[in-house]
Structure formats: structure tokens, C-alpha cells
Amino acid sequence: MLDPKRGKPAITHYKLLADFGPFSLLAVRPETGRTHQIRIHLAESGIGLAIDPLYGAAAPIMLSDIKHGYRRKPGKVESPLIDRLTLHAYQLEIGAPDARPTVFIAPLEKKFAATVKMAAKHNPQGPDAFTNPDDLERILNAEPF
Secondary structure: OOOOOOOOOOOEEEEEEEEOOOOEEEEEEEOOOOOOHHHHHHHHOOOOOOOOOOOOOOOOEEHHHHOOOOOOOOOOOOOEEEOOOOOOOOEEEEOOOOOOOEEEEOOOOHHHHHHHHHHHHHOOOHHHHEOOOOHHHHHHOOOOO
């Protein structure tokens, strides 16, 4: 998407890691570094972030959104699994053309990791939700892709 008045060209590549039914887990690599680039490109593609108050939905993700047949305990209020922007800079590679890149990994924050675990456990496809079965453990253990 390009805003003809203010926008600049931008390229974003993405790969499906897991299809959880109502949500998906993607690996995204921006080729350019524009403000909100990933958020805008995904929203314009119809696959916006699960929580993105600016370009999409603002509602938190609840276990009842993921787990079929979920019943909360009487007298208890359901707490969100995650209630923040569902975007995470997991892996960053920095390097010169003549050198091997240095890879930095930022582990998922606790609520983000719990949401991924619950989505993996309670999705309609079961373990087949991941295109590569090793990706869940790789992500939860903060290993590079």
C-alpha cells in the first residue's frame, strides 16, 4: 500500500508459521524500514495483527477465543491471555557484506508465549497447525530461524 500524498515505497515479506484457526503466527521480514510498515502491510493484506488498536482490532485475546467449549469458573472473570499489540521483534540480524551476520534473539514476553502455547494446544488442527513442527519449540526456546 502506498499513500500517494505521504507514503514511500516499502516491501515486506512474510511466511506462515502456524494457522491456529482464528489467528495465525507469521515470520515477517521488512525489506525497508518504514514506520508501521509491518502493521500497515498486514492490515491491507487482510491478515492484520490479532491486536492492533490503530489498524485493526483492539480487543484482547481470551482463552475462550481459542479453546472450544471453554467455560469459566462460576464467579470468576476471564483474564486476557494477552492485551497488547501482538507484534514482536523476535530475531534481528546485523552484519557487513563481507562478514557473517550477528543474530540477536528476543524471547517472547511471558503473556505472548502463553498465548502461542494455548493457541498451539487448542487450535482445530492440533499439532498440524505449524507448517514446520519444530517451530513451536524453536520459538518458545528463543532459538534462531
